[in-house]
Amino acid sequence: MNTDDLVGQLISAGVAETSIVRLDQQATPRHLRYLDLLKECPKVDAMGPDVVVESGGQPQVYVVRQDRLGGSQGRSRQALFELIRVLGCRSDARFLVVVQHGGLDVYPVGVFTSVPQPLITDREEPAALWRSLLGGVEFSRQTSPGLKANYHWIENLLFKLLVAAATDIKAACSDLTARQVLSLVGRSLFFRFLVDRNIVKETDLPSISQKAESLSELFSTPQAMEDTCLWLDKTFNGDLLSLEDNGYQRIFRHIDDNIEKVCWSLSNIQHHAANGQLQLDWGWIKFQHVPVDVLSQVYEDFAHQFVPDLARKTSVHFTPRQIAEVVIEGAFSAVKSALPHEARVLDPSAGAGVFLVLALRRLVAEHWLHTGVRPTRQVIRQVLANQLSGFDINLDALNIAALSLYLAALELDPKPSPLTDLKFKKLIGSVLRLVDNESLGTKTDLGSLSQPIIQGIENHYDIVVGNPPWTGFKGGAAKSLNETLAQLIRHEADTTVAKSEADGVVARYGSPDIAFLLAARLWTKPEGAIALALHGRFLFQKDAYALRRHVFSVLRVTGIMNFAALRQDKRLWPTNDAQFILLVAENSQPKQSDRFYFISPRQEPQLAAVGQFRVDPSAAIPVSCQVPCKHLDAFKALYKGGPLGFELISRIQHENRHSVKTQLDQLNLKFKSGYQLGKVENRIRSAQHLVGCPTADLNMCYRVDERFAETFDIETLQWPRTPDIYEGPLLLFRESPKLDRAVRGALVSETKTAFSESFFGLSFRGKVQYRSLMDLLYILSYSDLLIYYQLLTSAKFGVERDSSLQCDLENFPLVDWESLDREMNHRVRKVASKLSAGDPCWKEVDEIVADIYELSHADQQLIKDTLSVELPFVGARHFANQSVSETDLIAFTDAFNRIAGPFSNSEHAVAMPLGKHRGWSFIQIGGNQNREDLFTMFKELERLCVTGDSYWASQLRYHVADGIEILGRIDQMRYWTKTEARIQALEWLRQCAEVAEQEV
Incomplete structure (x- = not known):
């Protein structure tokens, strides 16, 4: 097998030809980041890969033919180790694929002291394997906990070694300033770079210093180190990590008795290891393969920590x-x-x-x-x-x-x-x-x-x-x-x-x-x-x-x-x-x-x-x-929320111009934060007005039940707040809404109740005429619409924190509660009573809120789907990345057909689920489902999936015949909600209309 054969094999497996960079060719602009790996490069000191496969413009997988690693098993293993070491120094692609007749072996690329076990050995499905690699899933799926524990990046190793060297030098000579230590380490690092890149050779040693027998010893004595620093200044120039004083002899004499320890630390940076199993130290690193931007990034991070x-x-x-x-x-x-x-x-x-x-x-x-x-x-x-x-x-x-x-x-x-x-x-x-x-x-x-x-x-x-x-x-x-x-x-x-x-x-x-x-x-x-x-x-x-x-x-x-x-x-x-x-x-x-x-x-x-x-x-x-x-x-x-969410929020804001705060201000009602306990030494203010009251708890559902609530018995607090904010009737809104509705909404209390700063309360004492407003706010607090609105408008919730702010509730567009008719007020009172009695009547909550805010079925589904994948809670994040089930695919096609079906001339369903394959899920749009055709089609779909992953796509469309196509999407629930089905159906209808117009 030659490189042409290898490239052909990759293309036949579905890898896009534009994603393949050959490393056996003359250098071109595209090779700029791979110059150290080109076979024509005189700096290449070890066997390199044949090609690199990019994904989204970034190197993702290196590929080498097994026959290039050597004939004997020992020689082959040593060559493989050296190649992984070289690629590990580059800190870009995370996988090396060894191609042999009949299969692929996938190795992790990183910092290892010996050849790691292959992540996977594939003998049957090369296209599926390439899809997994380009999609970035193979590491998390195949890597054992033990391997992950020993998996390092070159940045981590470099940073650790730099900090250790600088710390040792500073400990040995405290009179050196942090900047002088930084400069000494940087100069030694720069010199190692020159040597490893073959810019400085052993034949240059006499012109640098007569006090060392090899390049690796140029930082081992004060005299050689002084010569080397002067040579660096002369050969390059004086702003190469200045030591603040170019009187190097004076500086090194000042170090005096500890100079040997300083030289030892700097000489370690020059250390080159022999072949074979290595320790994770300076000898492991091949600086001719460490990209300058990686070196720069690590050195800056090191400088920030050390200075x-x-x-x-x-x-x-x-x-x-x-x-x-x-x-x-x-x-x-x-x-x-x-x-x-x-x-x-x-x-x-x-x-x-x-x-x-x-x-x-x-x-x-x-x-x-x-x-x-x-x-x-x-x-x-x-x-x-x-x-x-x-x-x-x-x-x-x-x-x-x-x-x-x-x-x-x-x-x-x-x-x-x-x-x-x-x-x-x-x-x-x-x-x-x-x-x-x-x-x-x-x-x-x-x-x-x-x-x-x-x-x-x-x-x-x-x-x-x-x-x-x-x-x-x-x-x-x-x-x-x-x-x-x-x-x-x-x-x-x-x-x-x-x-x-x-x-x-x-x-x-x-x-x-x-x-x-x-x-x-x-x-x-x-x-x-x-x-x-x-x-x-x-x-x-x-x-x-x-x-x-x-x-x-x-x-x-x-x-x-x-x-x-x-x-x-x-x-x-x-x-x-x-x-x-x-x-x-x-x-x-x-x-x-x-x-x-x-x-x-x-x-x-x-x-x-x-x-x-x-x-x-x-x-x-x-x-x-x-x-x-x-x-x-x-x-x-x-x-x-995407474009649909933006449209819905804009509509709600336009149709309900007055916020909760605006309407409460008109009634002289305000949200108030509860008491703050504070440190023991700061609890100096009387809280007698709260002693004996039932205490609200975040784990309570729906209401504060005096029969089960703890009685407040703390006599002094740091900030007890004014007594009137605790008077009932009360609505107590939680600062941190939860995924579970039962502990998401407000607690209602008809009597005086103690509550902490984890709540902000709204007291309706002496304002029984506003009971319908209280009921409406109570219902809204449990509705999906309120948390959806907060998710799509809050500057903090879902961005920097998992809790909402009082202003998020205050900014919610509230309908004119006084304009609700008698029938609607009756429904509001009925649902509020059910909730306060402990009845989780979510269907009725959503229906009444939808009626009040004139939300369509599609609006309600949009809200539900968005909350399921976008809320900043662990459960929602997990669900968004969860694999799609057969039931989910059926629900998706059903939703698609409800919109597209009435416009179809076929007696068959427009969309039908096809199934899942290696990280993708598929449906067929148009035509009749033929299982035999499906199985013959999957090989072509696999190739398409690899191509899609080359561009980090989440969706692929495969044209089968006139009026028939296959839709493939990443196998994650965020891509297969009913709202996504609605979007796809509307897009399909738009395309059909365009085709019809062209045929007229």
Whole structure:
């Protein structure tokens, strides 16, 4: 078998040809991230894979032929171990497939000390196996607990080793500053990179130092280490992780007696291991295969932990490569102010430079595509010097960025020799700019948002990218930020935010990320691209609405990726649990007809296990650029409810203009939070007015029953609240609604009742004339409509927390309760009485709420389906990812047929369930079901499924014949609800109508 045969086998199994990257060919722009694996690469020191299969543009599976691993079993196993080790250093694809005649063996890629057991051996169903691998499910399904426990990533190992080395050096010599330790470790790491990449060879040793016998010993003595540091300064330049004092002899003499321990720690970094079983130390790592952006990411994380001041002064969170790649791709796809290879790129909050490194790589690829010739060192250095800029307020961060860019330029260099030709121009002060107060001559602590920067580089760049700080500034910096953001808002001649309101808009938001977004408009040329990672609160906070309106009125947003559902996926972004978004925009005024795409990746455990997420093109919602300017809750409704949910919420808000709070205020009724117990030493206020009262408990259902409730007996509290809020009749609403209806709604109490801050109460004492309002609110609290509305409009519920806020209930659009007729009031009283008596009459609750709010059957089904898969509770998350049953498929086709059936000329059902296969479920639309045809069709369906997984699709349509097609969707309940069936049926009818029009 040769590589052509292998590629043919993959294609016949259903792998899309466009997803296959051959590694036996001459380098092309597509090979840029795989240069270290190409067989033509002189740096390749071990046998590499034959091909890599990408999914969604990301490397997913490496493939090698068994015969290339060697003939004998021992030799083959050693070659396999070395290959897994090489690929483990790359930190991208998680699987290696060994192809042999008659089957496939799948191995995990990671950090191992010996050859791991194969995850799976497949001899019969290669297409199904490829589907599982490309869909990201094989790791979670096949990996044993023991293997998972020993499964490491190169990032984890590198971070652990860096911290250990720095800690040992600092312990040995406390007089060294943290920054000096950081620089020593960084220099040793950089030198190891040069050696492993064969940029520095043993023949270069005499020109570096006469005090060492090999390259690995250059950090083993003070004299050799001093020579090496001086050589690095001379060969490259002085801003390579400066030691703050280039008098190396003086520094090392100051270390004195502990210099041997320092040298020992730094020499370990240079250690290369022999073949065979390895320990997980520096010797395991092959730096010629560690991508520079991975090294940069780990080093920044290490620097933040080891130099706390760095973390305080800069953004605490480094940006993972996977996220940064999405930002860079979005920016280069959107830019129109220049050809991609000519674009000038700015990162105004550069940090360790991960965005700049990826931008450099992309620019080199674009040059290659444009000219058809691989860029030379001269071209790469020109791109680095003239097309990239990075600003930061911290010199340590810029030093790391400089190191990262040096490494990236060397990595991309087709011929990184001779050493005498490799010296870089200084980056700090040119490409990388320090923007602290001292450098700028300011006192605002605003860095890139300082006036000299904002005004000094207008219309200078084609692309602005990055991850600006999310946390709010404090003290004087906060005041300066507010003034700057107000100026940026007022800068626009035509804005939906009145200039007089600008200061108030700013104060309510407070975070600098949107100031960076608006400043980017000034820095970017017309029709340039802006792509930033921002805090998700910008989309969801009601206080940010005026700011959103302004942004969407002056900036042509083209795409938003919302990661709220993945904020706690530690494999995706280990150091961050805040909601975040990626926003891409063209720097131009939006037109009335302009739209952007809004997509929210969902949490899928099998993908989360390997740090991946599904970007499903069919899940991207086209949204008019006018919508965020007109609808307060647009993004939350679209995120949790999709277009149908947004339409329903908009309709309810339009038809019921007065909120719960508005109507209660008119009646002088207010929600009040209950008592706060507080710490023992703070319980100094009398609570005698509560002693002897029944106490409400969160586990109670429907009402506070005095017969079973505990009697309140605490005499003092920190905050007992005023006595009148506890008087009955009472409605007690829970702060944290539950999935179970019985403990979701309010508790009713006819008498005085003690309740804690876990409730907010509404007392109707002395207001018996409002009993019908009390009953209506009581019923609503148990209805699906209320929690659905909160889910689709709350800034917190379902985004940052599992509990709702008092304001979420207050904002609910309440019908004019006084306009309800006598019959409806009678029904309300009857249902409320049943509930308070302990009767879970959910059908009656839903029916009466549907009648009051004029909800159709489709509306009610939409509410039910949305709650089943989108509520922020474990049960709902589990159900959303649950496999579809035969009953579910039948229910789906029944719902489809109820809509499409009346328009069909056939006597047969329009849609029929076909069954499930390896992660997909299928139905047939049109025609008669033929079991024999079905079985012959499954092989073709498998191939299609593999193709679909290559693009992370959730849905496939297979045209069988005129009027007959197969619909396949991912085997997860979120894709097979009755509401989804309704959407599919309406789409099918639309297509049928289009065909009919064409035939006329």
